[in-house]
Amino acid sequence: MLRNAYLMAVLTGIALLTSTQDAYAYLDPGTASLILQGIIGGIAAAAAVAAAYWLRVKHFFSRTFGRGGNSCITAAETDNE
Amino acid sequence: MTAFDPGSFRDPAGHVVRQGDRVFRVVAPERAEETRAVLEAPFFKRRTGTSIVPTWIASARDRVSVTSGIEGNFPLVLEHERIEVVSYPFEWPFSLLKRAAELHLEIHLEALEDGFDLSDSSAYNVQFAGTRPQFIDILSFRRYREGAYWAGYKQFCEEFLAPLLLTACRGVPFNDWYRGGLSGLDLVSLSKLLPLRSRFSLQAQMHVFMHARLMRRIRSHEGGAAVKQGKLPLASLKGILRGMLSFVRSLQPRGLESTYWKDYELNNSYLPEDAERKRAAVRAFIEREKPDLLVDVGCNSGDFSELSVAAGAGSSVGVDFDQGALEAAVSRADEHGLPLLPLYQDLTNPSASQGWAASERGGFVERVRPDAVVALAVLHHLIIGKNIPFFAAIKWLVDLAPKGLLEFVPKSDPMVQGMLAHRGDIFPHYTETNFRESLSRLARITSEVQSSASGRRVFTYER
Structure with missing residues (x-):
């Protein structure tokens, strides 16, 4: 099961790699590291979008029901984690 | 007496040259214009003197004096304020390596805001003035190109994250291991050493276990090792960097409460x-x-x-x-x-x-x-x-x-x-x-x- 999950992840990563782009030449970033960034980059971007929406929802509720300016969650704190 | 610094040879874009007590960096023609732009970037100016080593364009006289003793064409010569004591990551206590890692990520994120990227993630690019970290490798800054990956991701994991995790998760000081291999810890080895509970951390799972597993798989399928590299959206790159930053910030040394x-x-x-x-x-x-x-x-x-x-x-x-x-x-x-x-x-x-x-x-x-x-x-x-x-x-x-x-x-x-x-x-x-x-x-x-x-x-x- 776990092997299949990893295989899926690799395939997803490769599927994200569509057009060719030169890397900075002097350091080899490593194939595995590039594929992995394809995978976790999607997660990271999705988390950032989710965090932005979550902030909007919070702002909406704090404006509608709460005492204004009470939100202490910053975009940086909610990003990706 | 002019001499290339023996530790400055990997990037052909330039080299550190020492002349007595003074430290210069010669820059290759193809990187001169870009490097001048880095010196003018807001993040660079803001951090110079506190967390980026003070750097300026050397005078024409110094440029002639520095380049006349060396081979190659270097139209731009920078001078750096001298770092009083050069130290290496395998000599740093846990909290200094952590501090250097945080600085690296923070500078990378700020540079991206100004349209610049970092071409590597070497821990040796950070030096200390007292316990304050300073970034020293000006030629690591490149113009950000749309879709660029984090070129130094693997290097960051090996030179910063892996040694920090060894101490944070296992309570094993990283210093002697780091010194043994010089370029941090190999992720495949680390994945065999970390305790079971670290597998429940999403960040450790991604950056160490999944990373190591992919490396092993690719090494065992040599023919399939080259992939076409696509574009990584800027939001994804920043997301990976921010995630790594919050992960590094959360790490604490184990076993040092009482020695x-x-x-x-x-x-x-x-x-x-x-x-x-x-x-x-x-x-x-x-x-x-x-x-x-x-x-x-x-x-x-x-x-x-x-x-x-x-x-x-x-x-x-x-x-x-x-x-x-x-x-x-x-x-x-x-x-x-x-x-x-x-x-x-x-x-x-x-x-x-x-x-x-x-x-x-x-x-x-x-x-x-x-x-x-x-x-x-x-x-x-x-x-x-x-x-x-x-x-x-x-x-x-x-x-x-x-x-x-x-x-x-x-x-x-x-x-x-x-x-x-x-x-x-x-x-x-x-x-x-x-x-x-x-x-x-x-x-x-x-x-x-x-x-x-x-x-x-x-x-x-x-x-």
Whole structure:
């Protein structure tokens, strides 16, 4: 099961790699590291979008029901984690 | 005399060149315009002097002088403020490596805001002024190109994240392992070492376990190793960097809450008047010699470095092998704003010249050239604790600096008695008379004073 999950992840990563782009030449970033960034980059971007929406929802509720300016969650704190 | 720095050869875009005490960086033609733009970037200007080493374009005269002695065409020459003490990641205590990792990620994120990227993630691109990290490799900054991946991701994981995780998850100090391979820890090896519970961390799962698994898979399918590299959205790149930053920030060293030497400072058997005698001797020595750079050998939590700085020393490098003591020294330096850099060193196996051609990373003794050395209660650990020959141990300390203060602890002292409790006394030469005689063969003894009721004595020398 776990092997299949990893295989899926690799395939997803490769599927994200569509057009060719030169890397900075002097350091080899490593194939595995590039594929992995394809995978976790999607997660990271999705988390950032989710965090932005979550902030909007919070702002909406704090404006509608709460005492204004009470939100202490910053975009940086909610990003990706 | 012009010479390429032996550690600056990997990136053909430029090299560090030393001329006496001055440090230049020659830049290849294809990178000159981009490098000028970096110098003008808001993030660069904002951080210069605090967390990026002060850098400016060298005068035409200096450019001619620097480039005339070397091969190649370098239309741009930069000058850097000199880093007083060059140190390496395998010498840093946990909290300094963590600090360097955070700085690296913060600068990368800020550079992206201004349209610049980092082409690598080498931990050697960070140096310390006291406990404050400074980024030094200006040529690592490149213009951001749409869709670029984090080129130094693997390098960051190996040179920063892996050693931090070894200590944070396992309580194993990373320093000796790091020094062994020089470029951090290999992720496949680390994935076999981390405890089961670390697999439940999403970040550890991604950056270590999944990373290592992919590496193993790709290594075993050589033909499929080359993939077409697509574009990584900027939001994804920033997301990965931010995720890594919050992960690194969350890491804490394990097993350093209580270590022998850290506790020793609180629970030693010194009488208060003995401690004061020792402090007075150190204060008098520093006030007399006013060294720009001091090396405090066996610094413990940096108590005597702090006293030395207050007495007029310019800055201090504290070396110790006890990780808990080094962490305490970092806290002391932070709290009191001291120019103190605590570094891990095992005196019987100090950092050696190693890396490519055995000269890429210089040894501690050749690299750190202090004006004075202070070594309190160190010699008996070398001579009796580690069987270093009597004269050789004294000579090694005296060779560190032209002036110094050494403490001799007699055999009758409880500390030495404890060290001899389970072994034969094979040290007939270990006497105060022989110490004085040996030291005077190596240097001129400038003062001598008893520093404890048990008969410890502090000697100062000048060679």
